[in-house]
Amino acid sequence: MDESDFQQKGRFVKADFDSASQPHFKIELAAPMTHNESTLGLISVGGMLRHPKNEKSMMKMVADLGSIALSNTLLFHKMEQLANSDGLTQLYAKRYFMTRLAEFLIRADKAHEEFSIFIFDIDHFKHYNDNNGHPAGDEALRITGRILRESVREDDIVARYGGEEFIVLLPNTSKPGAAVVAEKIRAAISAHEYPKEQNQPGGDLTISGGVASYPYDGRTSAELVSRADEALYKSKRGGRNRVTSYEPTFLSESEDALDPALAGRRSA
Numbered sequence: 001m002d003e004s005d006f007q008q009k010g011r012f013v014k015a016d017f018d019s020a021s022q023p024h025f026k027i028e029l030a031a032p033m034t035h036n037e038s039t040l041g042l043i044s045v046g047g048m049l050r051h052p053k054n055e056k057s058m059m060k061m062v063a064d065l066g067s068i069a070l071s072n073t074l075l076f077h078k079m080e081q082l083a084n085s086d087g088l089t090q091l092y093a094k095r096y097f098m099t100r101l102a103e104f105l106i107r108a109d110k111a112h113e114e115f116s117i118f119i120f121d122i123d124h125f126k127h128y129n130d131n132n133g134h135p136a137g138d139e140a141l142r143i144t145g146r147i148l149r150e151s152v153r154e155d156d157i158v159a160r161y162g163g164e165e166f167i168v169l170l171p172n173t174s175k176p177g178a179a180v181v182a183e184k185i186r187a188a189i190s191a192h193e194y195p196k197e198q199n200q201p202g203g204d205l206t207i208s209g210g211v212a213s214y215p216y217d218g219r220t221s222a223e224l225v226s227r228a229d230e231a232l233y234k235s236k237r238g239g240r241n242r243v244t245s246y247e248p249t250f251l252s253e254s255e256d257a258l259d260p261a262l263a264g265r266r267s268a
Helices: 003-009 011-020 055-084 094-111 125-132 134-151 175-191 221-237
Strands: 029-035 038-045 115-122 157-162 165-170 207-214 243-245
Touching (some): 029 055, 038 055, 094 165, 094 207, 115 125, 115 221, 125 134, 134 157, 134 165, 175 243, 207 221, 221 243
Parallel strands (some): 207 243
Antiparallel strands (some): 029 038, 115 165, 115 207
8 A cells, every 4th residue: 555545544554554654654665565364563664765656566575575575484383392392291302391490501601500300200100191191181281281381480491301301401490499480380389289189198189399400410310300300300209299309418329229119200
């Protein structure tokens, strides 16, 4: 549309355009960016020094090319999000989480920053699945994912690490601060009424977790995850439904293996 089109369509249309534009910017030419009958945006031009005869055709061509580029970009981001997400819980997938963790390690090393990770799993999840069925187990995982998203900050990174195990990356967070966040998540999950949770040991669906921090507990992704996992083992040994922060005095992994009760932790 150009000035003549605006006049034919009525003053209210032009007023709507002008009110939505930048201050002191007078729209002289406007073209919608459409794709598959959806409007993705609007290109507008003002302050034109000359008006070529084919200006509307040129503007339409720019808008069409722009709409294709914008649509492809949106589609790419959607596909990228699907590839990086866990379909069941809508959290990030493990692969994406580990990529981001590696990025944070590099950044934290350069900036001398600290951050923490919190890893946890659902207590006696195999018991829950066996007694209530896999659909109920899937629903419990979805609920846990939702509670987790609601309990963290916008810049925290939450992922389903595998099975009934979840992991959270907490930027610029010390170990004591991470322990507070982890306890908040544990309490929220324990307080939530899961379907048929009364059949669980203790009559409640709970989690056990461990916290580890960079750089004090490890300087690589593997070290940090391993330390947080050892703290998780400590929570299991302590009776479950608790969060433990890693300490160097913990039993080694080989000593943990001597305890047969912990051999199937990831399914319990």
